[in-house]
Amino acid sequence: MDSRKRSVAKSVSWRISGIILLGIIAYVITGNVKEMTIITLVFHSIRLILYYYHERYWERISWGKIRHPLSELAIKRELTEDDMTVVKEQLISLGYL
DSSP states (O other): OOOHHHHHHHHHHHHHHHHHHHHHHHHHHHOOHHHHHHHHHHHHHHHHHHHHHHHHHHHHOOTTOOOOGGGGSOOSSOOOHHHHHHHHHHHHHTTOO
């Protein structure tokens, strides 16, 4: 699952390209910088908020997600490089890698 900060960053980066595109389209249609700015800001502010909640909602839906079987194991602390080496060696010896 993405962190809230990551979801926000994804929302903002996606909207930047949309802001540029809609700004160009709005200016070509209206020929007015003020109207272009208002249309673009309102539209993309709403879209940014909707996209954030859309992403968060979809993270709760398990349909279509491929999860590794070991992802169900709860761990009590971060794994060190040595821990990862041991896990990798065990998975290799069991034929999983």
